[in-house]
Amino acid sequence: MLTRRVFLTATTATLAMPFIHSNALASEVIDIQIGSSHPVNNIWAHAMQAALQPEVDRILAEAGGKYSIRWHENYGGTLYKFTDTLAAVRDGIVDIGMVGTLWEGSAMPLQNVTYFTPFANSDHNVVIEIFDELTEILPELKNSWSDNNMVHLSSLITDSYDIYANFPITKVADVKNRRLSAPGTSANWLAGTDCTPVDGALTTYYTDIQTGVSEGTLSFASGVQPTRVYEVAPHLARVGFGSMYFGGIAANKTFFDNLPEDVAQAIKEAGRITSRKHGDYVTERTDAALKEMQDAGLKIYEFSPEERAEWAATLPNIAKPWLEANGEDAATVLKAYFKALQSRGIKPARDWTAGI
DSSP states (O other): OOOOOHOOOOOOOOHHHGGOOGGGGGSEEEEEEEEEEETTTTTHHHHIIIHHHHHHHHHHHHHSSSSSEEEEOOOTSSOOOGGHHHHHTTTTTSSSEEOGGGGGGSSSGGGGGGGSTTTTTHHHHHHHHHHHHHHHHHHHHHHHHTTTEEEEEEEEEOOEEEEESSOOSGGGGGGGTTTEEEGGGGGGGGGTTOOOOOOTTTTTTHHHHHHSSSSEEEHHHHHHHHHHHGGTTOOEEEEEEEEEEEEEEEEHHHHHTTOHHHHHHHHHHHHHHHHHHHHHHHHHHHHHHHHHHTTOOOOOEOOOOHHHHHHHSSSTTTHHHHHHHHHHHHHHHHHHHHHHHTTTTOSSOOOOOTTT
């Protein structure tokens, strides 16, 4: 039976053959299906197309050109949607793909540690660095990728979550009896505040706020600016819930293990470089987004460390249910994450490791 990959390889090679330069014939061409549930103007998919792919190509060319890659791009949800990111890579729908572990709480719960420990750290570059490191040295994290037939290549993050609202917020008491869009785990960050969380997504926030379904949202600058949510929520409270580990770029393990060693190593090295470039790009996007929104009239209030600590102390122990559900492995990951923060001189507004 002619498989999808064989068909694509054969037809692409046949069509391209008359145009291939004679030097390229010396290379062994590896076909790679790469894709994401999001378009490439999204910060996570952008990291794949603008960093990972060219870095793999560069490394292989600089190694002498013995191998080259023929990329088959499947961005923007052409092969799978955000609900199927793990399955798409695990089952080989793509060879390399974006995996949103945020949406895989049952299959990969340990990767969601940042969402259960808000107010820990707002520097997204630090989150990338820590999770690239921990995923290599902690079996609890590394094995959860391999157990799902995947190889983690690069860490993906959000910039810091804050609150965009149609009313000013300068202290935790200001959200009492209000309604804020806070989907999924982020609803926990409002626990104990007497604020009602409302389900939603970046694609619904504008209309929800405009129509009174909610009065603002917990979100991040690189997501809010393109969707123009700031037009209906012109007050930004820099609460500092923090940067979140969203997931990673991963390779299908069966595919990866059968690659020539030089190609596999090039992809791993490109993954590490992509992490750094992803961080730089998110910084660039966030800074530009905040400036554009301020120029359009966004009013910003920066919470002091004391005000941030007050909000953090208001919350119940939202890490406890996650720890109880996932046992010693979760405790190990949480302690390792906070130890990594401490080693970098970062003091979270609340110590979620207390008592474990």
